[in-house]
Amino acid sequence: MGEISDRIYVCPRCFEVEAQAGKCPRDGAELVRCEPGSTDDPCRKPLMDRQGRVLTRAPRWWLQHTMRQLMLTLERRSASNKD
Secondary structure, X not given: OOOOOOOEEEXXXXXXXXXXXXXXXXXXXXXXXXXXXXXXXXXHOEXXXXXXXXXXXXXXXXXXXXXXXXXHHHHHHHHHOOO
């Protein structure tokens, strides 16, 4: 039996998931190392505003690795709209 890892490697183009670093077998892009966290980790949830509306469909761990600036902008906007 293989060991279960909390680390995966995702292709930023086609979202192919691999267990090891390297190039995507589908399109040759360099895989992005991601750590999605444990099952109950909040980073697995999408960004949501204070009213519970989903701002993105992607989970936080993916946004942190691929669109960090977008994630930070959406979080700031959500925080400023809390009033």
